Amino acid sequence: MANTWRSIDECKAFAGLKRLAESPFDLTANAALSPERLQNFVCKGVEFDLLYACQRVTPEVLDGLQSLADECMLVDQFKQMREGAVMNRLENYPSEERQVLHTACRDIFSRDPACEAASNQAKTELEKLKVFLHELDQGLVCNASGESFDTLIHIGIGGSDLGPRSIYEALSAYKKKSRGVYFISNVDPDDSAAILERVDLLRTLVLVVSKSGTTLETLSNESMVRTALKEAGLDPARQCLAVTGESSPMDNPDRYLRSFYMYDYIGGRFSSTSMVGAVMLGFALGYDQVLEFLQGASLMDEAAGEKDLRKNLPLLLAMLGVWNHNFLAMDTVAILPYSQGLHRFPAHLQQCDMESNGKSVQRNSRQVQIKSGPIVWGEPGTNGQHAFYQLLHQGTEDVAVEFIGFRQSQRGKDLVIQGSSSQQKLIANLLAQSMALAVGKDDENPNRRFSGNRVNVILMAKRLTPKSMGALLALYEAKIVFQGFCWNVNSFDQEGVQLGKVLAGQILSAMLVKAGGESVAAAFLKAAGIK
Numbered sequence: 001m002a003n004t005w006r007s008i009d010e011c012k013a014f015a016g017l018k019r020l021a022e023s024p025f026d027l028t029a030n031a032a033l034s035p036e037r038l039q040n041f042v043c044k045g046v047e048f049d050l051l052y053a054c055q056r057v058t059p060e061v062l063d064g065l066q067s068l069a070d071e072c073m074l075v076d077q078f079k080q081m082r083e084g085a086v087m088n089r090l091e092n093y094p095s096e097e098r099q100v101l102h103t104a105c106r107d108i109f110s111r112d113p114a115c116e117a118a119s120n121q122a123k124t125e126l127e128k129l130k131v132f133l134h135e136l137d138q139g140l141v142c143n144a145s146g147e148s149f150d151t152l153i154h155i156g157i158g159g160s161d162l163g164p165r166s167i168y169e170a171l172s173a174y175k176k177k178s179r180g181v182y183f184i185s186n187v188d189p190d191d192s193a194a195i196l197e198r199v200d201l202l203r204t205l206v207l208v209v210s211k212s213g214t215t216l217e218t219l220s221n222e223s224m225v226r227t228a229l230k231e232a233g234l235d236p237a238r239q240c241l242a243v244t245g246e247s248s249p250m251d252n253p254d255r256y257l258r259s260f261y262m263y264d265y266i267g268g269r270f271s272s273t274s275m276v277g278a279v280m281l282g283f284a285l286g287y288d289q290v291l292e293f294l295q296g297a298s299l300m301d302e303a304a305g306e307k308d309l310r311k312n313l314p315l316l317l318a319m320l321g322v323w324n325h326n327f328l329a330m331d332t333v334a335i336l337p338y339s340q341g342l343h344r345f346p347a348h349l350q351q352c353d354m355e356s357n358g359k360s361v362q363r364n365s366r367q368v369q370i371k372s373g374p375i376v377w378g379e380p381g382t383n384g385q386h387a388f389y390q391l392l393h394q395g396t397e398d399v400a401v402e403f404i405g406f407r408q409s410q411r412g413k414d415l416v417i418q419g420s421s422s423q424q425k426l427i428a429n430l431l432a433q434s435m436a437l438a439v440g441k442d443d444e445n446p447n448r449r450f451s452g453n454r455v456n457v458i459l460m461a462k463r464l465t466p467k468s469m470g471a472l473l474a475l476y477e478a479k480i481v482f483q484g485f486c487w488n489v490n491s492f493d494q495e496g497v498q499l500g501k502v503l504a505g506q507i508l509s510a511m512l513v514k515a516g517g518e519s520v521a522a523a524f525l526k527a528a529g530i531k
């Protein structure tokens with residue numbers, strides 16, 4: 001079926017925005033950041049407010065971005081996606097041809113879910129998880145000596161690691177005191193060895209997460225841990241759990257104490273609200289907290305269905321990103337959370353965004369004619385201020401910044417030193433950075449000049465909780481999906497990671513064979529022993 005989707009450069013509104021981009025709003029002009037502007041350029045969304053006064057936009061630009069969003073039918077496409085349309089496809093060539101239904105994992109609260117079949121599957125898996133967690137709490141699931149499990153090792157990589165890991169770090173303030181989670185992802189044997197040194201295997205459950213059930217790194221790490229269990233005289237089938245695709249090679253109940261499913265229509269990098277993230281989160285925090293997390297995500301998905309850009313936080317964030325990237329020529333986006341809990345969140349977004357929208361071919365299989373996904377990176381503030389912010393303020397690269405902040409700390413433990421608490425210092429720094437980047441500062445010494453007009457937004461919420469974390473995750477997922485629609489790319493496949501995997505296989509074979517007839521430059525000079 002041919003589609004009628006188009007990319008933003010094929011829209012009528014594109015030329016008008018190009019003209020407006022020739023003289024964008026000057027944030028450095030006298031009183032440009034007036035109290036009225038700071039007040040008016042706020043979008044109130046689920047859990048988060050988006051403060052966007054420090055963008056180079058005017059009401060006219062916002063109208064243009066609204067027209068682009070309408071012409072590209074962004075909200076309609078989002079709705080079709082949630083209802084189960086086959087969005088993971090390319091015209092005229094073989095492709096994955098799948099539905100894209102990560103939103104169904106949290107569409108479990110409404111009587112009228114967007115895609116009933118997928119929501120029912122999500123509910124079934126959640127029910128299995130609820131039962132399992134109850135059995136754990138009741139001591140019905142225990143080790144060979146009748147003791148409870150207090151540790152979980154989560155083994156997975158890419159989408160089966162980054163999202164869950166960043167969520168665990170974000171929410172570990174709420175974890176059960178007696179429980180902890182460790183992650184193993186890298187095939188570097190030091191990764192698993194270091195974790196195995198730290199845990200008491202007798203009290204440890206091992207969760208192996210792989211949608212395909214074939215990923216080299218994950219299977220190697222699973223073997224490392226199973227071997228360690230056996231060496232400790234323990235039965236892996238009693239301590240290993242699986243999250244995998246139905247009928248994958250890992251879908252084998254004999255090898256695992258319990259198996260949970262994720263489905264074909266959930267992409268790895270969008271899988272955090274499926275069992276991929278839920279099992280680990282349930283173990284650490286409990287089932288009710290999993291539901292709160294899912295509820296935050298579900299509310300954000302609902303809110304993303306609003307057509308008015310000024311009232312739709314994910315759509316607005318996406319279109320401001322498009323304005324900065326395609327009209328103001330900013331190549332990179334820095335995600336800077338002023339929250340230690342979110343210290344792995346930029347790494348998750350790096351994958352979710354760049355693997356989704358780092359594409360050069362449109363869904364109609366033609367080359368893209370404008371830039372698609374930007375480079376995404378980031379670290380928490382205030383640490384970053386003492387590191388790379390120099391470039392943000394005075395470098396020759398223009399970076400679009402997305403700050404994330406919370407009015408309250410998670411743990412509530414703080415101290416007033418020199419008249420202010422650490423949380424107040426944290427927030428003051430965030431707001432100061434936002435202003436300084438936007439307004440700049442003149443000085444007769446050129447080395448002390450700040451050009452200003454360095455654009456940024458602030459996502460501000462009350463507190464980082466399971467619910468706000470779910471909302472934040474879904475906000476960025478929706479932003480990424482909306483932007484992919486803008487560039488008319490298929491945000492849901494990842495052909496770009498295949499070639500390296502194939503070559504790694506060839507090089508590995510060459511390392512293992514004595515006399516090679518191999519090439520790939522003689523299996524890269526015999527696996528870089530060189531000689």
Ligand code: G6Q
Pocket residue numbers: 157158159160209210211212213214215218267268269270355494
């Ligand atoms: C994500 C990608 C990729 C994937 C990993 C792990 O969208 O597809 O990062 O998640 O390669 O795959 P498995 O879960 O199949 O082991």
